[in-house]
Amino acid sequence: MSLIHFLKSKTFLKQIILAIIALVVLTFLMLKWLKISTNHGEFETVPELKGKSIQVADIELKENNLVMEILDSSNYNPDYPKFSVIEQDPISGEKVKENRKIYLTLNPSGYRKVLVPDLRERTFRQAKPTLEALGFKVGKITYIDNLGKDEVLKLMFEGTELKEGDMLPKTSKIDLVLGNGNRPTSQ
Numbered sequence: 001m002s003l004i005h006f007l008k009s010k011t012f013l014k015q016i017i018l019a020i021i022a023l024v025v026l027t028f029l030m031l032k033w034l035k036i037s038t039n040h041g042e043f044e045t046v047p048e049l050k051g052k053s054i055q056v057a058d059i060e061l062k063e064n065n066l067v068m069e070i071l072d073s074s075n076y077n078p079d080y081p082k083f084s085v086i087e088q089d090p091i092s093g094e095k096v097k098e099n100r101k102i103y104l105t106l107n108p109s110g111y112r113k114v115l116v117p118d119l120r121e122r123t124f125r126q127a128k129p130t131l132e133a134l135g136f137k138v139g140k141i142t143y144i145d146n147l148g149k150d151e152v153l154k155l156m157f158e159g160t161e162l163k164e165g166d167m168l169p170k171t172s173k174i175d176l177v178l179g180n181g182n183r184p185t186s187q
Contacts, residue, residue, distance in 0.1 A: 048092035111170035118164040139173035146179030
C-alpha cells in the first residue's frame with residue numbers, strides 16, 4: 001500500500017477527525033479550568049497607602065484580600081511621619097488579583113548617621129564640598145586668629161567640638177571655625 005492510498009483511506013481520515021475533536025475538547029476543558037482556578041475577571045483595587053502607618057496599611061490590605069510586603073528604606077523623607085508608607089508598588093488604583101503582594105517602602109525614624117570626616121588643616125574651599133557631598137550642611141562660620149587663612153581649625157555641632165570618627169545624622173548643620181590669616185597674639 002502506498003503512502004498516498006493510506007492518506008486517502010477512511011481509517012486515516014477517522015483518526016485525523018478524532019484527533020481534532022480530542023484537541024478541541026481538551027482545549028475547551030483547559031480554558032474552563034484556567035478560568036476557574038485563576039479567578040478570571042475578578043480583581044481587587046489597590047488602596048492609597050502613602051502617609052499611612054504600617055498598622056493602618058495592613059488593615060486596609062487585608063480588607064481588600066491583599067498581602068503586605070515591607071521593603072526597608074534608608075531614605076528619610078521629612079514630609080511623612082516616621083515609620084509610615086512613603087512608596088507602594090503597585091500604585092493605588094491598580095487592579096490586581098486576590099492575595100497579590102503589595103510592596104511598601106517605609107520612612108525610617110530619621111536620617112541615617114554619617115561618619116564626620118577629619119577636615120582640620122584643610123581649606124574652607126575643600127571642606128565645604130566634602131561636607132555637602134556627605135549630606136551635611138555648612139552652618140555658622142567663625143574666624144579666630146591663626147596664620148592659615150580660611151583653614152579649618154575646628155568642626156562644631158550644637159556647641160560641641162567634633163572629633164574624628166563621630167557620627168551625625170545626615171543633613172546636620174556643622175559649624176566651622178576657620179583661621180583669619182592673622183598671627184595669634186599671646187597674652
